Amino acid sequence: MRVLVTGGSGLVGRAIERVVKEGEGREGEEWIFLSSKDANLMSAEETRSVFQKHRPTHVIHLAAMVGGLFRNMRQNLDFWRNNVFINDNVLQTAHEFGVVKVVSCLSTCIFPDKTTYPIDETMIHNGPPHESNFGYAYAKRMIDVHNRACCQQYGRRYTAVIPTNVFGPHDNFNIEDGHVLPGLIHKTYMAKKEGKALQVWGSGRPLRQFIYSLDLARLFLWVLRDYDEVEPIILSVGEEDELSIKDAVNAVVEGMEFKGDVIYDTSKADGQFKKTASNAKLRKYLPDFKFTPFKAAMKETCDWFEANYDIARK
Amino acid sequence: MDGPMRVLVTGGSGLVGRAIERVVKEGERREGEEWIFLSSKDANLVSAEETRSVFQKHRPTHVIHLAAMVGGLYRNMRQNLDFWRDNVHINDNVLYMSQEFGVVKVVSCLSTCVFPDKTTYPIDETMMHNGAPHESNYGYAYAKRMIDVHNRACFQQYGLRYTAVIPTNIFGPHDNYNIEDCHVMPGLVHKTYLAKKEGKPLEVWGSGRALRQFIYSVDLARLFVWVLREYDEVEPIIASVGEEDELTIKDAVDAVVEGFGFKGEVIYDTSKSDGQIKKTASNAKLRKYLPDFKFTPFKAAVKETCDWLAANYDIIRK
Numbered sequence: 001m002r003v004l005v006t007g008g009s010g011l012v013g014r015a016i017e018r019v020v021k022e023g024e025g026r027e028g029e030e031w032i033f034l035s036s037k038d039a040n041l042m043s044a045e046e047t048r049s050v051f052q053k054h055r056p057t058h059v060i061h062l063a064a065m066v067g068g069l070f071r072n073m074r075q076n077l078d079f080w081r082n083n084v085f086i087n088d089n090v091l092q093t094a095h096e097f098g099v100v101k102v103v104s105c106l107s108t109c110i111f112p113d114k115t116t117y118p119i120d121e122t123m124i125h126n127g128p129p130h131e132s133n134f135g136y137a138y139a140k141r142m143i144d145v146h147n148r149a150c151c152q153q154y155g156r157r158y159t160a161v162i163p164t165n166v167f168g169p170h171d172n173f174n175i176e177d178g179h180v181l182p183g184l185i186h187k188t189y190m191a192k193k194e195g196k197a198l199q200v201w202g203s204g205r206p207l208r209q210f211i212y213s214l215d216l217a218r219l220f221l222w223v224l225r226d227y228d229e230v231e232p233i234i235l236s237v238g239e240e241d242e243l244s245i246k247d248a249v250n251a252v253v254e255g256m257e258f259k260g261d262v263i264y265d266t267s268k269a270d271g272q273f274k275k276t277a278s279n280a281k282l283r284k285y286l287p288d289f290k291f292t293p294f295k296a297a298m299k300e301t302c303d304w305f306e307a308n309y310d311i312a313r314k
Numbered sequence: 315m316d317g318p319m320r321v322l323v324t325g326g327s328g329l330v331g332r333a334i335e336r337v338v339k340e341g342e343r344r345e346g347e348e349w350i351f352l353s354s355k356d357a358n359l360v361s362a363e364e365t366r367s368v369f370q371k372h373r374p375t376h377v378i379h380l381a382a383m384v385g386g387l388y389r390n391m392r393q394n395l396d397f398w399r400d401n402v403h404i405n406d407n408v409l410y411m412s413q414e415f416g417v418v419k420v421v422s423c424l425s426t427c428v429f430p431d432k433t434t435y436p437i438d439e440t441m442m443h444n445g446a447p448h449e450s451n452y453g454y455a456y457a458k459r460m461i462d463v464h465n466r467a468c469f470q471q472y473g474l475r476y477t478a479v480i481p482t483n484i485f486g487p488h489d490n491y492n493i494e495d496c497h498v499m500p501g502l503v504h505k506t507y508l509a510k511k512e513g514k515p516l517e518v519w520g521s522g523r524a525l526r527q528f529i530y531s532v533d534l535a536r537l538f539v540w541v542l543r544e545y546d547e548v549e550p551i552i553a554s555v556g557e558e559d560e561l562t563i564k565d566a567v568d569a570v571v572e573g574f575g576f577k578g579e580v581i582y583d584t585s586k587s588d589g590q591i592k593k594t595a596s597n598a599k600l601r602k603y604l605p606d607f608k609f610t611p612f613k614a615a616v617k618e619t620c621d622w623l624a625a626n627y628d629i630i631r632k
Contacts, residue, residue: 076467080460081406088399128443135467138460142398149395149453 001029003224004054006041006090007062008033012105012163014170015213016060016220024221032056034063042082047089051097059102060220061090064140067177069132069271076135083139091146095156102158103224106144106232108165108209108275110137118239118278121162121232130272144232151230160232161216161223164277168213168297169304173314181210181298184249185305186314188256197261198253201268204246209236209277212297222286236279237291245270251295255302318346321542322372324359324408325380326351330423330481332488333535334378342539350374352381360400365407369415377420378538379408382458385495387450387589394453401457409464413474420476421542424462424550426483426527426593428455436557436596439480439550448590462550469548478550479534479541482595486531486615487622491632498563499528502570503616503623504632515579516571519586522564527554527595530615540604554597555609563588569613573620 007013013033020031032054039050041063065082072079087104094102111119112127124144129137147158167181175183184200191198219235227233249262282289292300305312325331331351338349350372357368359381383400390397405422412420429437430445442462447455465476485499493501502518509516537553545551567580600607610618623630 075471077464077471080463080467081410084402084406084460088402092399125446127445134463138463142402142456142460145398145452145456146395149398153393153395 001058002054002056003029003031003058003060004051004056005031005033005060005062007035007064007105009035009170010062011166011168011171011213012062012216012220015168015217019214019217019221024218036063041086041089044089044093047093051093055097056094057100058224059090059094059099060224061087061102061104063090064105066136066172068179068183069269071177072133072136073269076133078135079133080135080139083136084142087139087143087146091143091150091158094158095150095154101224103220104143104147104158104160106140106160106162108162108234108236108277109133109272110140111275113272117274117276119276120278121234121281124162124232132269132271147230157228157230159223159227159230161220162232162234162277163211163216164209164234164236164275166211166213166216168301169308170213171313173305173312175314178314180208180245181248181252181301184252185256185302188252188258189305189309191260192256192258195260197263198249198258200245200249200262200264202245202264202270203266204244204249204264206245206270206272207242207274207276208245208248209239209242209275210248210294211236212292212294214297215291219282219286219289227285233281234277234279235282236277238279238283239276241291241294242274242276243294251298252302254295255299256306318344318348319376320348320372320374321350321376321378322369322374323349323351323378323380325353325382325423327353327488328380329484329486329489329531330380330534330538333486333531334538337532337535337539342536354381359404359407362407365411369411373415375418376542377408377412377417378542379405379420379422381408382423384454384490386497386501387587389495390451390454394451396453397451398453398457401454402460405457405461405464409461409468409476412476413468413472419542421538422461422465422476422478424458424478424480426480426552426554426595427451427590428458429593431590435592435594437594438596439552439599442480442550450587450589465548475546475548477541477545477548479538480550480552480595481529481534482527482552482554482593484529484531484534486619487626488531489631491623491630493632498526499566499570499619502567503573503620506570506574506576507620507623507627509578510574510576513578515581516567516576518563518567518580518582520563520582520588521584522562522567522582524563524588524590525560525592525594526563526566527557527560527593528566528612529554530610532615533609537600537607545603551599551603552595552597553600554595556597556601557594559609559612560592560594561612566616569616570620572613573617574624
């Protein structure tokens with residue numbers, strides 16, 4: 001295989017790069033990790049050029065315009081348009097270049113807002129997504145529509161994975177724009193350094209399933225090699241491992257050894273209250289897959305952040 | 315904005331575009347207004363550059379966006395990817411250029427066929443995204459739905475009040491009458507014309523039991539002009555006759571047969587797909603705004619369409 005990884009410098013891309021280097025890569029395989037420096041995937045021509053240059057047989061498509069709750073709420077049009085362009089360019093160019101398989105990256109945050117729980121892979125399109133990020137959510141959903149239509153018209157078996165909340169080294173730790181865990185880690189680091197209280201946005205009550213980027217990376221490789229369905233697959237710890245934001249705060253506080261006050265600013269939005277996803281399909285395929293324990297993964301991430309503060313994206 | 319409108323109509327040479335052209339000419343145009351009707355000859359709207367050029371050339375203040383890759387049931391079933399991609403490109407190009415060029419209002423065209431397949435009836439404007447569309451044309455359906463997503467996001471980020479109309483089954487002169495590709499009414503009209511001319515039976519695809527609300531293109535055109543001028547919501551509006559005027563395909567067949575005075579046999583080929591069995595839409599929102607709007611009676615509208623096809627057979631799209 002010659003595998004092109006778009007969004008290769010991001011949270012998940014770096015994790016895949018690491019697991020490939022540390023033993024998951026196979027004899028004769030070539031892995032190319034792209035970043036936005038290599039190509040602006042919103043441009044059809046630049047996407048074409050990068051495919052012409054590398055001629056991949058496989059693609060892991062992670063590149064996207066992403067942001068936390070607050071940025072999404074302000075810029076739904078940009079999140080919709082830019083992601084549709086990126087996705088259409090990558091998927092269409094992959095098809096034109098005869099790429100055998102593309103594995104794209106969706107998210108549980110794109111599922112219907114009004115729904116029963118746990119959510120599963122069959123439910124993605126069953127209703128409108130949460131109002132806070134409908135632009136991003138619809139753009140991601142349309143990857144699945146594109147995959148199904150491409151299979152129906154051309155027989156291609158492009159597919160997608162649906163992670164829950166991902167965390168780990170090399171994340172975007174920008175406090176305004178980042179997701180909940182990297183935001184917490186950065187803020188705890190600052191609170192500790194400045195001897196101030198840790199201010200958490202929201203009530204701490206929303207529930208999430210967290211998946212460590214390295215675990216997700218190993219699962220991406222399995223999907224690329226062995227998962228044959230066009231229908232996407234949820235990649236997550238089980239429902240039994242769902243945690244509140246407050247649980248996550250406590251793990252970060254412990255991981256950073258923070259001793260100060262923790263204040264919850266309930267004037268800030270919580271986002272969706274719960275997004276409980278079923279990993280039954282994953283467990284059907286991989287009953288023995290072991291996830292890294294949450295506190296250990298959190299400790300690794302906090303340690304990485306402290307050691308790499310200067311170069312971390314923020 | 316100050317001054318009269320300059321309205322660009324994309325898809326201006328199609329079924330609805332020609333009807334708008336006619337009603338504008340026959341009295342709907344106001345003093346100083348300019349109406350420009352584009353066709354694919356003027357610009358390939360799948361291309362961003364060509365779309366930009368046509369906006370630069372005409373600098374519209376308003377847009378009625380009708381252009382799309384469309385087809386009947388059978389073509390959709392075969393080419394969902396093309397229907398998805400081409401329509402997303404067309405729609406994004408038109409909506410984005412409109413925003414760039416300061417267009418005050420865009421009225422796009424959706425369809426009741428994009429609504430969720432599993433649903434309660436009647437369907438209304440709030441239900442469009444409540445579930446997956448019918449499997450037969452999901453590429454087209456999602457592309458159209460995303461017009462509404464774009465409109466809402468554009469309003470949220472920039473305050474622009476772009477909106478859309480949701481017609482039910484449209485029919486009239488200047489349709490696409492290609493028997494393989496076209497919609498049910500033009501297909502029936504063309505096939506009945508040929509059956510009469512060749513002295514053969516009329517073969518209808520499907521069982522005839524499917525239910526539809528039909529709207530005459532000339533009535534829809536008047537409603538489009540009203541929406542452009544007066545309808546201020548971003549949420550789309552269904553443009554249709556009421557639920558009480560829902561007909562079966564067989565009713566439509568009978569009206570076409572009568573419209574041509576066809577005397578031969580009518581055969582229903584039940585091996586062919588019916589598509590969705592019903593798509594009943596509520597026009598309550600329209601009636602709230604326009605309680606007195608009069609639709610052309612169905613048989614009269616069908617007769618006009620049949621007469622038009624017979625008189626214009628050589629130039630029709632087929």
